[in-house]
Amino acid sequence: MSRAELPGALYTAEQSRALDRTAIEQFGIPGFRLMQRAGHAAFVELVAHWPAVRRLTVLCGSGNNGGDGLIVAGLARQQGIDVQVLVICDDFVERLNGEALSAWQWAQAVGVSISRWRPGVELQGEVVVDALLGTGLSGEVRGDSAELIRQVNRSPRPVMAVDIPSGLCADTGCVLGVAVRAELTLTFIALKQGLLTHEGVDHCGQVLFDNLMLPDEIYEEVSLSAFRTDSDDLAKLLPPRRRSAHKGLFGHVMVIGGDHGMGGAALMAAEAAARSGAGLVSLATRPEHVTAALTRAPEVMVAGVNSGQDLQPLLERPDVLVVGPGLGNSAWADQLLQQALNSGLPLVLDADALNLLLRRQQAGPLAHDWVLTPHPGEAARMLGRETPHLQQDRFGAVRELQARYGGTVVLKGAGSLSFDGDAMHLCNAGNPGMACGGMGDVLSGIIGALRAQRLSAVDAARVGVYAHARAADLCAADQGERGLLATDLIARVRRVLSGIE
Incomplete structure (x- = not known):
């Protein structure tokens, strides 16, 4: 399946996290390997959509979504792209743990540095990568996060969202106060139902999907939330008519x-x-x-x-x-x-x-x-x-x-x-x-x-x-x-x- 071919199964944020845990705990796939795959997939799509990009701004939070962004930043740095990584807290590194900390250590080793965003700091990239908040958001976006998102939305620069536009509810498609308006969203492991309904359709742009090479057996372990209807369903339910058919049928x-x-x-x-x-x-x-x-x-x-x-x-x-x-x-x-x-x-x-x-x-x-x-x-x-x-x-x-x-x-x-x-x-x-x-x-x-x-x-x-x-x-x-x-x-x-x- 290409990334443009969306799967038929839709999941909530919690179900998506359950898939992630199942991959790590039951199937032995290291969490950092999944993060590396996500970052690599995002970088590949970034370059495919904006092949001439030479300057990149990456917005990173301190969770795993930010870790994905750090991988993107490191890969861009390795390809000779100027990278500006913006974070919204003074103790960003101290807040990192687990896979996100590993991502920072790797990114730092390849020459990535971070800058504290404050009002007035300019976005230097030709393209913005949004890896700020992820799917774990449980309330309205406030403070510096909200101000940074507003600045991104005022900017003419195109935005690629990593997994989900920051500020969008993965379950309902509602904007939680304010949300990034992306031109492209690459979501991982599970297609979140909120990306495809209500305000999600205004904020995600083109939605792409990557299952990060998870085996099908993992998806059998976790319930899904909904099904996405497409032309395959139509073909199954409306087969060709018999040549002997009549109107009474x-x-x-x-x-x-x-x-x-x-x-x-x-x-x-x-x-x-x-x-x-x-x-x-x-x-x-x-x-x-x-x-x-x-x-x-x-x-x-x-x-x-x-x-x-x-x-x-x-x-x-x-x-x-x-x-x-x-x-x-x-x-x-x-x-x-x-x-x-x-x-x-x-x-x-x-x-x-x-x-x-x-x-x-x-x-x-x-x-x-x-x-x-x-x-x-x-x-x-x-x-x-x-x-x-x-x-x-x-x-x-x-x-x-x-x-x-x-x-x-x-x-x-x-x-x-x-x-x-x-x-x-x-x-x-x-x-x-x-x-x-x-x-x-x-x-x-x-x-x-x-x-x-x-x-x-x-x-x-x-x-x-x-x-x-x-x-x-x-x-x-x-x-x-x-x-x-x-x-x-x-x-x-x-x-x-x-x-x-």
Whole structure:
């Protein structure tokens, strides 16, 4: 595996430390050897990304992360690169112990010296290496560390973070007061889950991984926290279709929604379901929207419904219901949701359906087979919290949502999470161009179509989230992120799910 190929397993900081201990204590790999490997890997990537660098600034703390930085500094010194090593305490050497002390002794032997950073000290390097705080941080960054990080972020110099940008929580992706904004992050042994979600995506830049040559057996000894969904998962769950296949094998999705003025949301979900491989797609919406829907998507069977009573007989044919796109909060919407809940069919609930569900306070026993797809604001309302508070621990939030509402929950956002009470899945595809109206409607249709094709709820959720995000990345690569529309994704999703892109 190249360093650019990220592994599928994600870990917390404590699990990462457990892997490190297992390697040392059970498999007899010296800790200093691991530190040397980490420093060497970081230096190789540094030179690969900035081959012309002749001056380097390395920020070192007194822990093992700083030890990795000292190895980088020593290797740079050996290659004739001018190195400035900055530390933030007068008794830096006295604080060192274990592998970090060994790293200092080695670096000193090859000519590395340290300088005490204070406000006003300039960063002399063309590139900055951040090895200041590591994953052991347990509170907000304060004092000189915070001031140094702010200076680094104000500087135009590119930054490479060793293992994790200083000030970023490895478990949640939250900034602990202030955090380094890196252009490149090389993380070791375990891919930390916080690098790929929430504010982590703004601070890590390109994320690379190196397992420091640890044998696979070490990873069998320590539990992981989550799985990262990628194209390999898609290929396993959506094999090529039989040549004798017919539409009855791929399910019937019905989208329910589109109140006055919001017919487009339901239609986007229906179109997305059709392009995602559902055998049949129907749409139950306001009668006023029928003509426009048939004109836009003649493949979709469209029915106008004025009440829940009108909807009831239509629920005999579908295999999966997608409820919520453009549904609104009227009595009409409430009646349609009630019929969907009474149907006993697998459900995908999005947008207004979630708000109505919260108003009804229906959860638990009712939620035997549904996928809920809240964005952070909706999720916060469902848990009775403020959105910023919920975002501080997205992993904890999606677990709480699933415990309260059952089924499978997708918490959308940077590093979208899917959780069914058993396995946690993270998608690190996607881009800021997706911050526009209609994206969630398209996603709900994709998930509904995959559910109709007999994927489990959690597999439909995680693969749908990945295909949606991957399609957005392909669109952005063609024409940029700004101005990306939800409907731009629909044709690209088809290619992603077919294994073409």
